[in-house]
Amino acid sequence: GNSVTQMEGPVTLSEEAFLTINCTYTATGYPSLFWYVQYPGEGLQLLLKATKADDKGSNKGFEATYRKETTSFHLEKGSVQVSDSAVYFCALLVNQGGKLIFGQGTELSVKP
Amino acid sequence: DTGVSQDPRHKITKRGQNVTFRCDPISEHNRLYWYRQTLGQGPEFLTYFQNEAQLEKSRLLSDRFSAERPKGSFSTLEIQRTEQGDSAMYLCASSLGSTSGRAKNIQYFGAGTRLSVL
Numbered sequence: 001g002n003s004v005t006q007m008e009g010p011v012t013l014s015e016e017a018f019l020t021i022n023c024t025y026t027a028t029g030y031p032s033l034f035w036y037v038q039y040p041g042e043g044l045q046l047l048l049k050a051t052k053a054d055d056k057g058s059n060k061g062f063e064a065t066y067r068k069e070t071t072s073f074h075l076e077k078g079s080v081q082v083s084d085s086a087v088y089f090c091a092l093l094v095n096q097g098g099k100l101i102f103g104q105g106t107e108l109s110v111k112p
Numbered sequence: 113d114t115g116v117s118q119d120p121r122h123k124i125t126k127r128g129q130n131v132t133f134r135c136d137p138i139s140e141h142n143r144l145y146w147y148r149q150t151l152g153q154g155p156e157f158l159t160y161f162q163n164e165a166q167l168e169k170s171r172l173l174s175d176r177f178s179a180e181r182p183k184g185s186f187s188t189l190e191i192q193r194t195e196q197g198d199s200a201m202y203l204c205a206s207s208l209g210s211t212s213g214r215a216k217n218i219q220y221f222g223a224g225t226r227l228s229v230l
Contacts, residue, residue, distance in 0.1 A: 004154075032217070043116075043203065043223040044155070089154050093217060098168065099145065100205075100219060102154030 002027045006090050006103035013080055013110050021075040021106045023064075023090035031092040033057075033066050033073040034100070038087045047075075047088070080110045114138070116222035118204050124228045125194055132190045133225045137206030144187050145219060146179055147203040148172065155203055161187060162209060194229045201226050 007022040025031065032051045036044040048057030053068035062077045073090060090103040117136040125131050137144045143162050147155035158177070159169045163184035173179075176194075181187040191198055205219040 034218075036221075041223075044205075044221040046218060046220070049218065091154070099157035099160060099170075100147075100155070101157070104152070104154050 002031070002092065002094050002101050004090050004092055004101055004103035006088075006106050009087075009105070009107035011106060011108050013108070015082055015110055015112050016079045017110075019075070019077040019080045019084075019108070021088055021090075021108070023073045023075065023103060025071050025073065025090075025092050027071075027092055027094055029094055031094045033064070034091045034093070035062070035064055035073070035075050036089045036091060036102075038089065038105070040086070044089065080108070082110045082112055084108060085110045116204055116206050116220055118202075118222040118225050120225055121223065122226045122228075124230065126230050127194060127196060129194055130190065130192045131194060131227065132188055133202055133204075133227075134186060134188050135204030135206075135222060136186045137204070138208075138220060141206035141208050141220075142184070143207045143209035143219075144181055145205040145207070146187070146189050147205065149201040149203055149224070150199075158189075191227075194227075196229045199227055199229045 003026045034049045035047040037047045038044050048059040050057040050066035056065045064073050064075045087105045087107045089105045091100045119134045145160040146158040149155040159179050161181040176192045179189045201224045203224045205221045207219045
């Protein structure tokens with residue numbers, strides 16, 4: 001079946017540190033891949049996306065590359081800020097317009 | 113663009129009571145989704161609509177759950193005879209669905225309704 005696996009949290013980093021949150025997936029067909037972010041007390045916000053192999057999604061200094069050969073979509077940021085503290089969700093969409101399948105989320109805490 | 117709106121934000125109820133949640137999608141979006149999120153987990157799909165037609169329902173959606181989108185605009189999710197296991201965040205999302213354009217299938221989420229069943 002279709003599934004998403006994320007690295008477990010919480011991840012605690014100091015400000016300006018490099019961030020990697022691993023995400024791997026299992027899917028039939030050719031999924032689109034997404035990273036959503038959830039700040040405390042808020043709903044999910046789309047952070048970035050990639051719709052085909054080798055696409056790189058980027059936004060607000062975050063990047064992720066769709067790697068079909070390793071079925072991965074790891075999230076990276078070169079220098080995190082305290083304001084990046086949130087829960088990050090990797091998700092895939094197999095059927096266009098259908099349901100998103102989410103990973104379990106990775107909590108990031110950035111200390112000053 | 114006013115975003116996806118959900119009401120209420122919080123609901124506390126006693127076991128056995130019925131509850132109803134409302135979702136107002138982004139106005140031009142024809143697809144509307146419901147998800148459930150429990151603490152420490154990612155959202156799990158419940159059901160989705162294209163216009164007023166309910167196109168898919170998860171096995172998570174027991175017969176105590178019913179969702180409607182009567183005029184293809186707002187949607188309601190009703191839970192009958194609530195159980196403590198129903199306690200969760202219920203999220204609504206909408207998208208401008210298109211089978212020909214992957215970029216249009218981006219789902220935008222509301223802030224959710226947090227249900228606590230005592």
